[in-house]
Amino acid sequence: MTPNALNFSGGPGALPATVLMQAQDAIVALPETGVSVLGMSHRSDWFRAILDEAEQNLRRLLGVAGDYAVTFLQGGSSLQFAMIPMNFAAAPQGPPAYVTSGYWSNRATTEAARVTPRDVLWDGRAGHYRQLPDLYALEVAETAAYLHYVSNETVEGLQFPVCDEPFAVPLIADMSSDFLSKPFDAGLYSMIYAHAQKNLGPAGVTVAVIDRELLERIPDHLPAILDFRTHVAHASNYNTPPVFAIYVLTLITRWLLNDIGGLGAIEQINARKSKHLYDTLDAFGGAVRIHAAPQWRSQMNVSFTFGDVRLDEAFVEHAHELGIVGLDGHRSIGGLRASLYNAVTETAVDTLCNALRQFGAAHL
Known part of the structure; x- marks a missing residue:
């Protein structure tokens, strides 16, 4: 077996062998166009079809309909740590609630503090991040703008069970390292986001699935590129997107649907x-x-x-x-x-x- 097949890295992680082969061919020339995927225009009909397919494949896998927007962004989860409070924590909502259960959720909590007051409902630092709280047992204020948590802590190897009941406030989850690894009820969330280089493909693209009702609370003063509505309105093509990363993501969704089941x-x-x-x-x-x-x-x-x-x-x-x-x-x-x-x-x-x-x- 090759190192590609024996790659246990936390990220960038392994890719399916069939996807690697298709990506290799596409770097030389896409079968549909004869042009390298690295040189394909993000304004081409080919790429518009790829964006559309990636969105529809994710909708099939997650079971989400049109009341959710599906967008492809850049900047990884690190950018989302700032964009989420910028977009969704404005008055009249109360401070958002955060769970700090490991290295990456601590990063999210810390970054949110640069943008808005926030309540940390649970912090596992004293126990060296070896356990998790029961999300449903947390005392979340009814006025909280949202509840944010990281579903799988990549560094420490901790994973929350899937949620099975609705929350009283919007629920936002960073699912970067367990997204598409098992079924879950996406309808219980107001936003799900996950960056690539783990289960989604090479680094460069971040998927955000957002309840359209949440978009209605975004303030109007944000820079356009930091406003989720911009990316939804431009169908993930506001500025030059990571064409290659989105192409490989599409191949992975095909693999999950057609090869895995x-x-x-x-x-x-x-x-x-x-x-x-x-x-x-x-x-x-x-x-x-x-x-x-x-x-x-x-x-x-x-x-x-x-x-x-x-x-x-x-x-x-x-x-x-x-x-x-x-x-x-x-x-x-x-x-x-x-x-x-x-x-x-x-x-x-x-x-x-x-x-x-x-x-x-x-x-x-």
Whole structure:
């Protein structure tokens, strides 16, 4: 297997082999046009059709109708951390509510504070971000502009369960690292956003799915490019969009729909992958520490350590000799991390688990 197939990086992550092959051909010449995708005009009929297909494929996968706008933006989640309070936290709404459950939600909470007063309803920093709160048990003010949380903490390997009941205030979720990994009720959310380089393709594009009622509260003084209504009105083509990233995203939605069979099917695959890896790590007992508390373990990102920097580094080297890449933990917590995004195959996880057992037999 090649390093492409054994890429466990937290991002940019693995891409499906069939998508890589199609993208490779498109860089030389698109079959529909004969022109490289890297040189295709964002104003061309071809790209308009790609934008339309990407939107319709996402609507099919998520089950959302016309009362939601689907937009393709730039700037990653980091830009959304500022745009969301700029657009949706204006008076007469009260301060928005935030959940700080890990590295990325802390970034969101911090950035929001630069824009607006906000209430932090829960902060897991004191416990080193090893567990999550029950969202439905949080005391959210009825006047809150919205409730914001990160559905899957990429760094620490924590994942909220899917929401199953409506909230009294608009619910906004950063789903960057578990978007399209399993079914969920999109109708419970006022906004969902997710940047690419994990389950959506290469970096450069961010998907935002927004309830049109939420758009009505946007103030009129914002710069046009920071106003969600601008991007909705221009059908994601206000300024030059990342054509290649959106093209690959479209290929991935085709793969999910046609090759995998939808979100229900990919959920079953992801459940098997994560169970296999967690079972392998748990078999080491106290020799391996998984960062997340058991009830909050993520199916997408598995953060763990052998408890010794030298052993962690030795395992990265051992894995690299087998063609496995992307296992270094995030700089904020160190250790190791294996990301099991949609394109990571069960065979790749088997290879990783075998490498862990080999290493454990030799060093533990």
